[in-house]
Amino acid sequence: MAERKCTLSVLVENTPGALARIAGLFSGRGFNIDSLCVAETLDPTLSHLTLVTRGDDQIIEQIIKQLRRLIDVYKVVDVTEEGDYVEREMALIKVRAEKENREEIMRICEIFRCKIVDVSPKTYVVEVTGDQNKLQAVIDLLKPMGIKEIVRTGTIAMKREKKTA
Amino acid sequence: MGKVMTGARMIVEALKREGVEVIFGYPGGAVIDIYDELYKTEGIHHVLVRHEQGAAHAADGFARSTGRVGVALVTSGPGATNTVTGIATAYMDSIPIVVLTGQVPTKLIGNDAFQEVDTTGITRPITKHNFLVKKIEDLPRILKAAFYIAKTGRPGPVVVDLPKDVQQAKGEFDYPEEIHLRSYNPVYEPHMRQIERAYQLLEKAERPVFLIGGGVISSGAAPEVLELAERLNLPVTMTLMGLGGFPGDHHQSLGMLGMHGTYYANMAVANCDVLLAVGARFDDRVTGRVDAFAPMAKIIHIDIDPTSIQKNVKVDVPIVGDCKRSLQRLLEVVKEVGQPKKYWQERFKDWWEQIEIWRKRYPLSYKYDPNVIKPQFVIEKLYEMTKGEAIIATEVGQNQMWAAQFYKFKKPRTLITSGGLGTMGFGFPAAIGAQMGNPEKLVIDIAGDGSIQMNIQEMATAMQERLPIKVIILNNGYLGMVRQWQELFYERRYSQVSMAVQPDFVKLAEAYGAFGMRITKPEEVEPALKKILEMNTLCVLDVIIAPEEGVFPMVPAGKATTEMILV
Ligand SMILES: Cc1ncc(C[n+]2csc(CCOP(=O)(O)OP(=O)(O)O)c2C)c(N)n1
Ligand SMILES: [Mg+2]
Numbered sequence: 108m109a110e111r112k113c114t115l116s117v118l119v120e121n122t123p124g125a126l127a128r129i130a131g132l133f134s135g136r137g138f139n140i141d142s143l144c145v146a147e148t149l150d151p152t153l154s155h156l157t158l159v160t161r162g163d164d165q166i167i168e169q170i171i172k173q174l175r176r177l178i179d180v181y182k183v184v185d186v187t188e189e190g191d192y193v194e195r196e197m198a199l200i201k202v203r204a205e206k207e208n209r210e211e212i213m214r215i216c217e218i219f220r221c222k223i224v225d226v227s228p229k230t231y232v233v234e235v236t237g238d239q240n241k242l243q244a245v246i247d248l249l250k251p252m253g254i255k256e257i258v259r260t261g262t263i264a265m266k267r268e269k270k271t272a
Numbered sequence: 273m274g275k276v277m278t279g280a281r282m283i284v285e286a287l288k289r290e291g292v293e294v295i296f297g298y299p300g301g302a303v304i305d306i307y308d309e310l311y312k313t314e315g316i317h318h319v320l321v322r323h324e325q326g327a328a329h330a331a332d333g334f335a336r337s338t339g340r341v342g343v344a345l346v347t348s349g350p351g352a353t354n355t356v357t358g359i360a361t362a363y364m365d366s367i368p369i370v371v372l373t374g375q376v377p378t379k380l381i382g383n384d385a386f387q388e389v390d391t392t393g394i395t396r397p398i399t400k401h402n403f404l405v406k407k408i409e410d411l412p413r414i415l416k417a418a419f420y421i422a423k424t425g426r427p428g429p430v431v432v433d434l435p436k437d438v439q440q441a442k443g444e445f446d447y448p449e450e451i452h453l454r455s456y457n458p459v460y461e462p463h464m465r466q467i468e469r470a471y472q473l474l475e476k477a478e479r480p481v482f483l484i485g486g487g488v489i490s491s492g493a494a495p496e497v498l499e500l501a502e503r504l505n506l507p508v509t510m511t512l513m514g515l516g517g518f519p520g521d522h523h524q525s526l527g528m529l530g531m532h533g534t535y536y537a538n539m540a541v542a543n544c545d546v547l548l549a550v551g552a553r554f555d556d557r558v559t560g561r562v563d564a565f566a567p568m569a570k571i572i573h574i575d576i577d578p579t580s581i582q583k584n585v586k587v588d589v590p591i592v593g594d595c596k597r598s599l600q601r602l603l604e605v606v607k608e609v610g611q612p613k614k615y616w617q618e619r620f621k622d623w624w625e626q627i628e629i630w631r632k633r634y635p636l637s638y639k640y641d642p643n644v645i646k647p648q649f650v651i652e653k654l655y656e657m658t659k660g661e662a663i664i665a666t667e668v669g670q671n672q673m674w675a676a677q678f679y680k681f682k683k684p685r686t687l688i689t690s691g692g693l694g695t696m697g698f699g700f701p702a703a704i705g706a707q708m709g710n711p712e713k714l715v716i717d718i719a720g721d722g723s724i725q726m727n728i729q730e731m732a733t734a735m736q737e738r739l740p741i742k743v744i745i746l747n748n749g750y751l752g753m754v755r756q757w758q759e760l761f762y763e764r765r766y767s768q769v770s771m772a773v774q775p776d777f778v779k780l781a782e783a784y785g786a787f788g789m790r791i792t793k794p795e796e797v798e799p800a801l802k803k804i805l806e807m808n809t810l811c812v813l814d815v816i817i818a819p820e821e822g823v824f825p826m827v828p829a830g831k832a833t834t835e836m837i838l839v
Contacts, residue, residue, distance in 0.1 A: 120455055123404070124392060135397050165582065172579040178401040178421060181455040 108163030111187075112141070114194065114264045117156040117174060118148065118182040125179040129156065132177065138162065138170050142196075142261030153181060157263045186264045194264040197236045199224070200246065203253035204231040215248050230255060274446035279408050279439040280305035282447075283372065284313050286415040289447050292343050293317060294334065294708050296327040300347025302374025302387060305439040319708060319737055322729040324351050326701035328358020329727070331369045333702030335362075336688045337663055338709035339492070341422050342369040348376055349387030352433075353394065357695060359429045360398040364692025365513060366490060368427035370418050371395075377437040378406055391433045400428030405435065408443035416451045425458030426577040427490055458576060462593030462601055469589045470548070470572045471605045474504060477546035479623045481566075482506040483529065486513030486691065487551015487575060487595045489684045494518065496599035497550070503606060505616040507627055509537040511552050512676055513691040520680030521660060526627070527636065527680075530558040531827045532673045535634035538825070538833040540627055541566050550574045551595040554584040555692070556829075564832030574598045634825070634838055636677055645794050647671070647746045647817045651678035651718070653797050654744070657805060662714040663688060665703035667723030668696045669753035671746045673823040675718040697726025700743060704730060707739045714742070714805070721747040721771055731784040734810045742804050743812045745777055748819045756822050760837070781812035790814040 119125045126145060133140050141159040148155045160170060167185070174183045186192045204212055204226075212231055216223060219241060225232035235245045239262065246257065277285070283306055287295065294317045299307045310318055321327040324346045331342030346355055352373040362369050376385040392404045401421050403414045418430040474480060482501055488494060494517050501508050501524055508518045509526040518525055526537040541547065547569040552558065559565040565585060572589040573581050581590045591598055638648040651674050654662075660680050665688040666672040672689055681687050688706050690698040703717040717724075724745055734741055748755075751769040758766050781788030787809055791800045797815070804811040825836040 124396065124402070127393070128396060131396055168582060169579065176577065176579050178453065178456045 108165065110161050110163055111167070113160050113162065113167050113170075114186045114192070114262060115158045115160065115171065115174070116184045116186050116264060117158060117180060118153050119156060120179040120181060121147075121152050121154045122179055125154070126156075128177050128179060129158075129174065132173055133160075136169075136173065138166065144261040144263050157261070159262050184266070186266055189266075191267045192264050193267060194238050194262055195236055196239060196242055196260055196262045197234065198242050198246070198257055198259040200233045200235065200249055200254055201230050201256040202233060202249045203255060204229060208252045212249065212252065215245065219245050221245060274412075274444040276442055277445050278305065279411050279434070279441050279443065280309045282411050282443070282445050283415065283434070283439070284309040284316065285445055286412065286447060287316055287343065290341065290419045292341070294319060295343040295345055296321055296330040296334070296705065297345030298324050298327055298347065298351060300351050300374060300387070302348035302351070302376060302436050303345060303372075303434070303439075305436065306345065306372070306374075306434075318345075319704070319733060321701065321733050323727065324354035325358050325697065326704070326727050326730045326733065328355040328369070328371060329361065329695075329698050329701035330705035330708070331371070332358060332362045332367050333665060333688050333705030334709040335367050335369055335705070336702070337685050337706035339490075339685065340709070341419055342367070342705060343372070344369065345372045346374070347387070348374040348391070349389050352391045353389055356394060356398065359395055359431065361690050361693045361695045361698055362429040363398045363400070365486060365690065366427050367429065368422040369429045370422050371429060371431045373431060373433050374439075375404070375433045375435040378435045379437070381435065391431065395431045398429070399431050400426075402431040402433065404433045405438050408438055408441040411438060411443065412445055412447045413451070416448045417453060420451050420453075421456065425456070459592050460576070460594040460597055462574070462591045462598040464601065466589055466591045467598065467601045467605055470591060470602060471609070473546050473570050473572060473589060474548065475609070475611065478619070479544045480504075480506055480546040480548065480620065481540050481544040482508045483511070483541065483547055483549040483552055484508065484514040484517045485511040485550065485552025488514055488517035489551075491551065491576070491595040492684070493550070493596035493599050494684045496596055496603060500599055500603055500606070503603075503613070503616070505620050505624070506548070507540055507624070509533070509541065511555070511558050511691070512689065514552060515676060515687045516681035516684045519682045521682060525680075526631075528676055530833065531560070531829070532677065532823050532825065533833070534636055534677075535825050535836060535838065536627055536630035538827070538836060539630045542832070542834045543626075544569045547571045550599065551576075553580040556584070559584060560827045560831055560833035560835075564834070637839055638821075639839070641818065642794060644818045645792065645797060645815055647674045647748075647815075647821055648678050649794060650744065650746065650797055650815055650817070651675055653801055654716070655679045657798070657801055658714060658716075662686070662716050663706050663710060665689065665699040665706060665715065665717045667699040667717070667719045668694045669720045669723060669751065670748070670756065670821070670823050671718050671720040671723070671752075673753075674746065677823075696720075696723040700724060701727050701730045703741045703743075704734055704737070704739060707741050708737070715739075716742045716744060719743055719745045720752060721745055721749060721774060722751045724777075725775075728780070731781070731786060731810065735785050739810060740808045741810055743810070745812065745814050746817050747777070747814055748817050748821065749774070750819060753823070755820070759820070759822070760826070761828065777812055777814040781810070784810070786810035786812055788812045788814070790816065792816045
C-alpha cells in the first residue's frame with residue numbers, strides 16, 4: 108500500500124501527561140512523527156496539536172484510532188483526508204548578507220512575501236510563512252548565499268469550509 | 273458541602289464508596305498515612321503480600337475471577353516499580369485493576385528524593401490511564417475517574433500516584449456519584465446496519481466458525497454466545513483468553529485455536545468461509561502467519577476497542593460495540609428473520625461432517641505411560657475429579673498449555689491465566705486474589721517448577737490468610753516450554769533450561785506451614801489429588817512428570833496454523 112503524508116488536528120485535555128502520552132504512543136508503536144506543533148486554544152482546558160505523520164491507509168487508520176483511545180484525547184481530525192485544507196509553516200532563516208548579496212535577498216523576500224526581521228552587519232534574519240513547498244523554495248534560493256541557521260515551527264493546518272451550500 | 277478530612281481518609285472512603293472489600297498491598301513510608309487510616313477502618317480487608325508484584329497479580333486474579341475491580345496499594349519507589357510486571361500483565365489482558373502508589377511530597381518531586389521514581393512516566397505505556405494527584409481538591413474526582421476508567425469500555429489497569437503531602441492535606445470530600453469524562457466515551461451499542469450485514473453473511477455461510485476471545489468473558493456475553501451458537505449450529509473455538517466463554521464440554525466446542533490449539537479448531541478456521549470473531553484481537557499466537565489465517569473467510573469482528581479491529585487481519589464487517597450487547601442485537605435479528613432450527617442444521621451438515629472427520633483424525637491426545645506421570649493425565653484426572661468446576665490459575669509455559677488443552681473450562685472466569693504478557697509467577701498470587709474473591713470455591717494453581725519459584729514467597733500470604741489453595745507443580749525439572757523450542761528448532765541445544773538445583777517443594781511447603789506431597793507414579797495421581805482436594809489448607813503437590821514431554825499440536829512461530837506439528 109502506498110504511503111501518504113497525513114496531517115492530524117488533535118484536541119487534547121490540557122493536562123501534564125497528555126503530550127507525553129501522545130509522544131509515547133508514536134514511539135511505542137513505531138509510528139512516525141514528521142512534525143508536531145502544540146498550542147493553547149480559546150478554551151484553556153484544551154490544547155491543540157497539529158501532527159504530521161506518514162503511513163499507508165491501514166497505519167494511518169491505526170494512528171487515528173490509537174490516538175482516540177487515549178483518555179485525554181478529545182478529538183482527532185484527519186485534515187488531509189478530503190484534500191481541502193490550508194497548511195502553513197513558518198521559518199526563521201539567518202542568512203549571510205554580504206554587501207553583494209543583500210539586494211538579491213531582498214528581491215527573493217519580495218517575490219515570496221517574506222519579511223526581514225533582524226539585521227546585523229553580516230546577516231539578515233528572514234521570516235517566511237507558507238506551505239512546505241514555498242518554504243523549500245525560499246530555502247533553496249537562499250542556500251547559495253550561506254544559511255547560518257534555520258528554525259521552523261512545524262506545520263499547522265485547518266480544513267476549509269465548504270464553498271457551496 | 274462535603275466533610276473535611278485528610279487525603280488518606282478520602283482514599284479509604286472512596287474505596288468504600290466503590291464497594292471495595294479487599295485490597296492487596298505492602299506498606300512503606302510514602303503510604304503510611306493510608307495504612308494508618310486502614311487500621312482505623314472496618315470493612316476493608318487488607319491482604320499483606322510478600323512482594324508488591326504479588327499484590328498486583330492478586331488484585332488482577334481477584335478481578336478476573338469476580339469481574340470486580342481489583343485494588344493494590346504500595347509505597348513509592350521500589351514499591352511502585354515492583355508492581356510494573358503485574359500492571360503490564362493486567363494491561364495486556366484488559367483486566368480492571370486500580371493500583372494506588374505512594375509518592376514523595378509534591379515539593380520534592382523531580383529532586384531524586386529518597387524512594388522517588390517517576391511512577392506515572394514508568395507506567396504510562398502499560399496502563400489504560402494514570403494520574404498523579406497534585407492537589408487535595410482533585411483527589412475525590414480522580415479516584416472516581418480511576419475506578420470508572422478501569423472498569424468501563426475495554427477494561428484495564430489504572431495507576432493513581434499519591435504524593436505524601438496530598439495524603440496529609442485536608443480538604444472537602446465530595447465524592448461524585450457519577451462521572452462524565454468528555455474525552456472518554458466508549459461505544460457500547462453496535463451499529464444496527466453492521467449487525468444486519470453480519471447476519472446476512474452468516475445466513476449465506478456454508479462453513480462458518482464462531483471464534484470467541486477474552487472480550488466475551490469481560491462483557492459477560494457467555495449466555496449470548498451459547499444461545500447464538502446453539503441456535504445457528506455454529507462450531508465454536510476459543511482463544512486462550514476466551515476459554516470458559518463457551519462450555520468446553522459442549523459438542524459444538526472445538527477447543528482452543530492457535531499455536532497450541534486443537535488440530536480441528538485450526539483446520540476449521542483455515543477452511544471456513546465466514547468467521548464470526550467476538551472479543552478477540554487476533555494475536556500472533558492465534559493467527560500464525562497472518563496471510564494464511566482464514567484465507568477464504570469473510571471476517572465479522574465485534575470488539576469494544578476500535579483499535580483491535582483491522583489491526584492484524586483485514587475485516588469485512590467491523591462492529592464496534594460491547595460484545596454482550598452486540599450479540600444480543602444479532603440474536604434479535606436472528607429471531608426476527610426466524611429461520612427455523614432445521615435451516616441451520618441442514619445448512620451446516622456437511623461442514624460438521626468435515627469437522628468430525630478432523631476431530632476423529634487428530635483428537636487432543638498424548639501417549640499414556642504406566643511408568644512415568646504424563647502431565648496431561650494429571651490435568652485430565654483433575655478435570656474429572658473437580659467436574660470442570662474449579663477456578664484454575666496457571667503459571668506460564670507448558671503447564672499453562674496443558675491446562676488450557678485438557679481442562680475443559682465450562683464457565684467464564686474459571687481460567688485465570690496470563691495470556692498476553694505470558695508472565696511466569698502470575699498464577700500463584702493470582703490464585704490468592706481469586707480465592708479472596710471466591711472464598712467458597714475451589715482454587716487451584718497449575719504450576720511449572722520454574723514459574724512457581726518466581727513468586728513462591730506468597731506462600732506466607734496464603735498461610736496468613738488461611739487460603740486453601742492447591743498448587744500442583746508439573747515438575748519436569750526444566751523451563752519446559754523453552755526446552756521444547758530448543759528441542760524442535762535449535763537441534764536440542766538445551767541452553768540454560770535445566771533446573772538442576774531446586775528446593776525440595778515438599779519441605780518448602782512444610783516450612784511455610786502448608787501441606788506438601790510428592791508423587792512420581794501414575795497410580796499415585798488420583799489418590800494424591802483426592803487427598804489435597806479434601807484438605808482445607810494450602811497444599812503443594814509436587815508432581816514429577818516425564819521431563820521431556822512436549823505440548824502438541826504446535827504451530828511453529830511464523831508458520832501457517834495448518835502447519836501443525838502433531839504428537
Ligand atoms: C517472567 C518470565 N520470564 C521468562 C519467560 C519465558 N518463558 C516462557 S515459558 C518458560 C519456562 C517456564 O518453565 P516452568 O515454569 O517450569 O514451566 P514448564 O514450561 O516447564 O511447564 C520461560 C522461561 C516468561 N514467560 N516469563
Ligand atoms: Mg518446568
